[in-house]
Amino acid sequence: MTNSAIVVAGLRVIRGGRDVLRDLSFTVEPGSVTGLLGPSGCGKTTLMRAIVGVQLTHGGSVTVLGEPAGSKPLRNRIGYATQNPAVYADLTITESLRYFASVLGAPRASVAEVIEQVGLTSHADVLVGQLSGGQRGRASLAVALLGSPELLVLDEPTVGLDPVLREHLWDLFHRLAAQGTTLVVSSHVMDEAARCTRLLLMREGVLLADDSPDALRAETGQQDLEQAFLHLVREKEHTS
């Protein structure tokens, strides 16, 4: 247990007088690709913000790579990409990444490397503001990849991308995981769930399931993961 990449214990977050996360507990193993799935508004983003340490919490604890979430030693060991691309619109991709690389103390050569990884080399000198929504998202993802972080927290990284690019990014995620990087990837599209090694299914701030895709299929008797999710929702409503 001590070498888990993330340990969340009894995490509680209140926003605007509403319980967004209610007593959440789970662990994430190193080198895994954990999918955080659930309908929009279920608390996925809040949970990811708590993991990277920018969310005010109201109880429980989050330990990341053996340190309390948000603590100083973690600040160049985690890559975080928000749902809305957080890159400077009035800089080129290269300029934007160079800045973040100097803040992280990442080598200058890593800039071209991460641009290549997200498939934007041909746009490296284009202003971010002139890119399409999907390209902007990938530029933001590139920032998260800078400095080869041990943990990547990616909020809906594949939203708005065509199937070819989505495939390309998922290949990248698995390649990184094979090298030992831990990934937490959120999505509200269930067909991405099958690509994860582990799934956290969330609904209204609580975990409905924490298992591998195969185990979920077996438990619910549903081949389709979307059906499996619906099955769990109905079961939960039935018992409560």
Place this chain on the structure above:
Amino acid sequence: MSASITLATTRRILNQLRHDPRTVVMLVLVPTLLMVLLRFVFNSAVVFSHVAPALLGVFPFVIMFLIASITTLRERTTGTLERLMTMPLGKFDLLAGYALAFGLVAVVQVLVAAAVSLWWLGLTVQGSVWSLLLITALDALLGMALGLFVSAFATTEFQAIQFMPVFVLPQALLCGLFQPRSEMGWLLNWLSDVMPLSYAVEALQQVTGGAEWTATLTRNLLVVLGCALLALALGAATLRRRTP
């Protein structure tokens, strides 16, 4: 504090400006054009010399206030600030980076406006031109620091722009530019005493009116610098790593 992160931030902000040539042209030329306009409104080099020094301090103050509040607000609303807060960047690295970048812009702005005023519009300065530039640079720093601070209280760019009349115009009205501060009623006089711009304008009037460096001048400069640093510290307190 990290010097390399501060300098990287300065370079990043100047790069952002470089991609926006229209803003650069306006930053550099607008104060100068306003000085030219003022000179011909008065139509007299003597009256102009009386008012111009104060305005050389007020213009960079106002412009830097606006620019700083909008850029930091943008940094907050687009999520780049949150991203930076997950990285090994200290709050003062960011603020110092901003101060350096905008300070540099302000110096260029004042250099152009002062050069045109001195050589073409007939402004006469008894004291040294360098002290004039130093004071105006401090004014710009003050405007920037206040802009950074109040941007924390704006949630939209509309609000940020309206903080200008709220925070800046009363200072401009009471700083002694329109009416000597000693001739104001006690309440207004007291208000002008607690407004940093009053000290900046007084310092500018001293430099243009007399050749020697006085103790009051030093005091005025220290007040302006102190207020700028205070506003920067308050601005740093509004940058939070964890938000609700």
